[in-house]
Every structure is written in C-alpha cells, then in structure tokens.
Amino acid sequence: MRVRLLSVLRRPTVLTAGVAMVLRGATLASRFLLSILLARMLSPSDMGEYGLITAMLAFGLFVLGLEFYSYTLRELVPAAPAKRVQIIADQIVLASVSFAVISIGAVVAGLMGLLPKTSLLLFLLVLVTENASLEAMRILIITSRVIHAYIAGFLRGGIWVYALGLLMCWEPSTRSLEMVLIWWAGGGLLAVVYSVLCLLDLPWRNFRRYRPDLGWILAGLRTAGPFMLTAVSALMLSYIDRFFIDGFVGRDGLGIYTFYSTILIGILSLGTSISHQFLPRIISGHSAGADAYRRIIVLFLVSMLVAAGGLVFVTGVTMGPLLRLFNLRNYAESISVFYLMLPGLFLRMLADVPSYALYAAHSDKALLLCNITAAAVAIVSNIVLVPIFGIGGAALSGTLASVTLFLCLGAIARDRIRNYRSRSTETVAISSSTHIW
Known part of the structure; x- marks a missing residue:
C-alpha cells in the first residue's frame, strides 16, 4: 500500500499539482502578511498612499498590457520556436510604446498631486517589472513550463514580502512606503530574470534580424x-x-x-x-x-x-x-x-x-x-x-x-x-x- 502511494505521489501530474498548490498558497498568504505588515509598520496615511499607488498600478498595467495577451497566447500555442520569439518580440515593442505613454501620464499625475513626486520613479519601476514578470509567467504557462511559472509567481509576489517583513522587524529605519516599492520592484525583476533563464532554449539569435510586424500587432489589438x-x-x-x-x-x-x-x-x-x-x-x-x-x-x-x-x-x-x-x-x-x-x-x-x-x-x-x-x-x-x-x-x-x-x-x-x-x-x-x- 505504501509503495503504491509513493508511486502515485511520484507521478508528474501529482507532483506538478502539489508544487503548484504549495507555491500558490505561499503567494496568497504573503498578500495577507503584507496587509498586516503595512498596517503595523506604516501610518494610516501612508497606507492610504499605498492604496492609491496600487490602484494606479492596476490601471497602469491595463494600459501597458492592453489585454494583448488574450491574442498572443492563442498564437503562441501552435507556433514554432522561431515564431514564438517573433511574437514575444512584437509584444515587447507594443509594451515599450505603451510604457512611454504611461510615463508621460505618470509625470502629469505627479504634477497634479495624484501621485507623490518622491514615489514617481519607483511607481514606474514597479509598473514595468510587474508587467514584464506577469507576461513572462503567462508565456511560461502557455509553453508548458507550469512549475517554472509558479516559481516565477512566488518570486514576483511572495518571497520578497517574507524577506521584507523580517527586515522591517529587525531594522526600524526600513519601515517606509518607498522601501516596500523598492522590494516590490526587486521581486518583479527577480521573476523576470528567472523567466528569461527558463526561456533560453528558444532561438533568440533570430532576434538580431528582427523587424516589428506592425500589421500583426494591429490585428492583435483589434482582437x-x-x-x-x-x-x-x-x-x-x-x-x-x-x-x-x-x-x-x-x-x-x-x-x-x-x-x-x-x-x-x-x-x-x-x-x-x-x-x-x-x-x-x-x-x-x-x-x-x-x-x-x-x-x-x-x-x-x-x-x-x-x-x-x-x-x-x-x-x-x-x-x-x-x-x-x-x-x-x-x-x-x-x-x-x-x-x-x-x-x-x-x-x-x-x-x-x-x-x-x-x-x-x-x-x-x-x-x-x-x-x-x-x-x-x-x-x-x-x-x-x-x-x-x-x-x-x-x-x-x-x-x-x-x-x-x-x-x-x-x-x-x-x-x-x-x-x-x-x-x-x-x-x-x-x-x-x-x-x-
């Protein structure tokens, strides 16, 4: 009975589901921990500023991504490796243009007082790392790298919260909203680096001869x-x-x-x-x-x-x-x-x-x-x-x-x-x- 149970647990699908559940649970638990941590360490006013920044980040991520993944994910599934590189590169081009527009909007919001000027640069840094890590996770999932995607998700939204919590408890000078944004951006950057390493098997050498397919991008935006x-x-x-x-x-x-x-x-x-x-x-x-x-x-x-x-x-x-x-x-x-x-x-x-x-x-x-x-x-x-x-x-x-x-x-x-x-x-x-x- 024990041998049979071990054989079942060693099956790839069971192992994948188990690891995914643990990583997903740890990531979700970090959100609750972050709320308690910020409430304990920051003033209600700073917590309010954090709430405003997260709301603007949510809308910023929408403008930056333009839900383009709803088109690219279906294109990635049947695509050959070389075509996958082309699709990812086109998505990077679109995101770069969107980020330029958002940066202008963020500067205007800072001048209007909607976004604190001291947090403006950190806001943009979190925005770009959050978007890049989120899109990378989607690409990992659609290219059948599910475990790698959940690991990237934990790096993006989980591990830095636990590390920051220990740091804030140990060193009172780190208890600031700016420090939260710095670590948040660091978690996103770590997830991006990990995702890039997981995707190195794609033929990125073709990227040297890359030319944006504007027609394909416009078709994706319409979809x-x-x-x-x-x-x-x-x-x-x-x-x-x-x-x-x-x-x-x-x-x-x-x-x-x-x-x-x-x-x-x-x-x-x-x-x-x-x-x-x-x-x-x-x-x-x-x-x-x-x-x-x-x-x-x-x-x-x-x-x-x-x-x-x-x-x-x-x-x-x-x-x-x-x-x-x-x-x-x-x-x-x-x-x-x-x-x-x-x-x-x-x-x-x-x-x-x-x-x-x-x-x-x-x-x-x-x-x-x-x-x-x-x-x-x-x-x-x-x-x-x-x-x-x-x-x-x-x-x-x-x-x-x-x-x-x-x-x-x-x-x-x-x-x-x-x-x-x-x-x-x-x-x-x-x-x-x-x-x-």
Missing part, C-alpha cells in the same frame, strides 16, 4: 478590443472607490479602506483560482449537450456556494480577533466597513458561475454588457454615497455593484441555459460542432 472593455470594467469594480475616498475623505480613511480591501482582493483571488478549475469542464459540458452543461453548472454553483460562504464566514469571524492580536486599534474602530464589504465579496465570487456559463456559450457581448453596467453602478454610487457616508459609502457602493453584476449575469445565463435546454438533440450537436476550442 483584444472587447477584452479591454471587460477588463477595465472589472478594474472599476475593484479600484475606482479608492480615488473617490482620497478626494472626499482623505488619506487616513483611504488607508483603513485599503487595508480591508487588500485582504478581500486576496480572498477573491483565491476564489478565482477555485473557479478556474471548473472552466474546462463547463466548456466541455456545453459541447457535450444540454444535460451535461446543466449538471456541471449546478455542481459549480454548489461548490462556489460552499467555498464562497465558507471563506466569507471564516474571514468575518476571525477579523476581529486578528485585529486585537496585532493591536490594530485604528482599523478595529472601522471594522463595520469590513462587514459591509463582505456581501459584495460573496457575490463577486458567486458571479463566476453565470460568467463562466456565458463564456462557454460564447455570449461575449452579454458578459461585456453586464460588466459595464456594474462599473457604471460603482461609479455613480461612489459619487453619491462616499461624500455622505465616507468609507462606509464606498463599501456600500462595492456591494451594490456586485449585486448588479451577479443579477445581470445570472438573469442572462438563466435565459441562455433555458434556451439551450429547449433545443433538440440534433440542433445541439450541430451547434456544438461549430465551436473551436
């Missing part, structure tokens, strides 16, 4: 266009509230809100990693027929109800004791804001079910419409509620936007599933045969 709108709508749901809090409440209030929202974004990321496991099965179920499609969606819904409900319950119960344990009094006084954010977290996680159901059914326009509608609700409700209720209004706005997203996606997905079930078996077979995955 990525709808994904851009969906992505920016999702960013609005997660980060737009920080700008309203900074304008109407101030940096101290933004710091408290950033602390809680950072933890919830980490939990949302964990929920997303659970959802991703169901996506291939939902796509296969849709291709197999109405009954299989319905069964996997029901299983997905039940699984997410349990996972999301459990995570929200555990988080809600443990947050108060954790704040007392780490003596975070300023944050404990506003814990009611955290509880207002929990329903929104639950519904955002649950919204993956109708979202994936619509994705499998190729209802891309419906997905886009729902995300834009939810983003509009987030903007309008923040404008109305934040000046009245402060950070509590931002929490309510996030919950209202999540309710809108879930109901909109749920209503359309329910209609699509009903219509799909009402078709005859012959029609379903013809329809599914036209899908190319």
Whole structure:
C-alpha cells in the first residue's frame, strides 16, 4: 500500500499539482502578511498612499498590457520556436510604446498631486517589472513550463514580502512606503530574470534580424478590443472607490479602506483560482449537450456556494480577533466597513458561475454588457454615497455593484441555459460542432 502511494505521489501530474498548490498558497498568504505588515509598520496615511499607488498600478498595467495577451497566447500555442520569439518580440515593442505613454501620464499625475513626486520613479519601476514578470509567467504557462511559472509567481509576489517583513522587524529605519516599492520592484525583476533563464532554449539569435510586424500587432489589438472593455470594467469594480475616498475623505480613511480591501482582493483571488478549475469542464459540458452543461453548472454553483460562504464566514469571524492580536486599534474602530464589504465579496465570487456559463456559450457581448453596467453602478454610487457616508459609502457602493453584476449575469445565463435546454438533440450537436476550442 505504501509503495503504491509513493508511486502515485511520484507521478508528474501529482507532483506538478502539489508544487503548484504549495507555491500558490505561499503567494496568497504573503498578500495577507503584507496587509498586516503595512498596517503595523506604516501610518494610516501612508497606507492610504499605498492604496492609491496600487490602484494606479492596476490601471497602469491595463494600459501597458492592453489585454494583448488574450491574442498572443492563442498564437503562441501552435507556433514554432522561431515564431514564438517573433511574437514575444512584437509584444515587447507594443509594451515599450505603451510604457512611454504611461510615463508621460505618470509625470502629469505627479504634477497634479495624484501621485507623490518622491514615489514617481519607483511607481514606474514597479509598473514595468510587474508587467514584464506577469507576461513572462503567462508565456511560461502557455509553453508548458507550469512549475517554472509558479516559481516565477512566488518570486514576483511572495518571497520578497517574507524577506521584507523580517527586515522591517529587525531594522526600524526600513519601515517606509518607498522601501516596500523598492522590494516590490526587486521581486518583479527577480521573476523576470528567472523567466528569461527558463526561456533560453528558444532561438533568440533570430532576434538580431528582427523587424516589428506592425500589421500583426494591429490585428492583435483589434482582437483584444472587447477584452479591454471587460477588463477595465472589472478594474472599476475593484479600484475606482479608492480615488473617490482620497478626494472626499482623505488619506487616513483611504488607508483603513485599503487595508480591508487588500485582504478581500486576496480572498477573491483565491476564489478565482477555485473557479478556474471548473472552466474546462463547463466548456466541455456545453459541447457535450444540454444535460451535461446543466449538471456541471449546478455542481459549480454548489461548490462556489460552499467555498464562497465558507471563506466569507471564516474571514468575518476571525477579523476581529486578528485585529486585537496585532493591536490594530485604528482599523478595529472601522471594522463595520469590513462587514459591509463582505456581501459584495460573496457575490463577486458567486458571479463566476453565470460568467463562466456565458463564456462557454460564447455570449461575449452579454458578459461585456453586464460588466459595464456594474462599473457604471460603482461609479455613480461612489459619487453619491462616499461624500455622505465616507468609507462606509464606498463599501456600500462595492456591494451594490456586485449585486448588479451577479443579477445581470445570472438573469442572462438563466435565459441562455433555458434556451439551450429547449433545443433538440440534433440542433445541439450541430451547434456544438461549430465551436473551436
């Protein structure tokens, strides 16, 4: 029995899954550690500045990447090694042009006071290393270097947090936002170097005769266009509230809100990693027929109800004791804001079910419409509620936007599933045969 168990554990797929789970868990745990670390070591005002920088980084990464990976990843899979080098080089050219535009925007933001001048250079450094490491991870995954991708992810978002935590505890002079940004950029640079070493087997010598394929780049931008709108709508749901809090409440209030929202974004990321496991099965179920499609969606819904409900319950119960344990009094006084954010977290996680159901059914326009509608609700409700209720209004706005997203996606997905079930078996077979995955 023991020999058989060892043989199972030594299988490549089992080893890969185990290593990936450990690395993913360590990376997610580092996000929670970073939130506690910053709350302990920095003032609420500095925490607020960190929240504003991370929000601007999120939008900066969007502008820098332009969701171009949604096009290049499909191109990389069937490409020969020489063509892969060409694709990566073209993506670097596009990113360089985007970075030049962002740099100008960042300078303007610094002059307007939106971004501290002292952090401007570090902001740009973190932006470029974060984007490069993220794109490198995607390339590693699509070229079947999964373990290397998770190692790069740990270098990018995990190991530097643990090292910085030890340094801050040992040396008080390192407890500054600038030091966080320096180490953040260092982690991204380390991940890029590691990824480059993993990709050295590609024929980079062809790069000497490289000429940008502008037609190919423009075709990719047209393909990525709808994904851009969906992505920016999702960013609005997660980060737009920080700008309203900074304008109407101030940096101290933004710091408290950033602390809680950072933890919830980490939990949302964990929920997303659970959802991703169901996506291939939902796509296969849709291709197999109405009954299989319905069964996997029901299983997905039940699984997410349990996972999301459990995570929200555990988080809600443990947050108060954790704040007392780490003596975070300023944050404990506003814990009611955290509880207002929990329903929104639950519904955002649950919204993956109708979202994936619509994705499998190729209802891309419906997905886009729902995300834009939810983003509009987030903007309008923040404008109305934040000046009245402060950070509590931002929490309510996030919950209202999540309710809108879930109901909109749920209503359309329910209609699509009903219509799909009402078709005859012959029609379903013809329809599914036209899908190319």
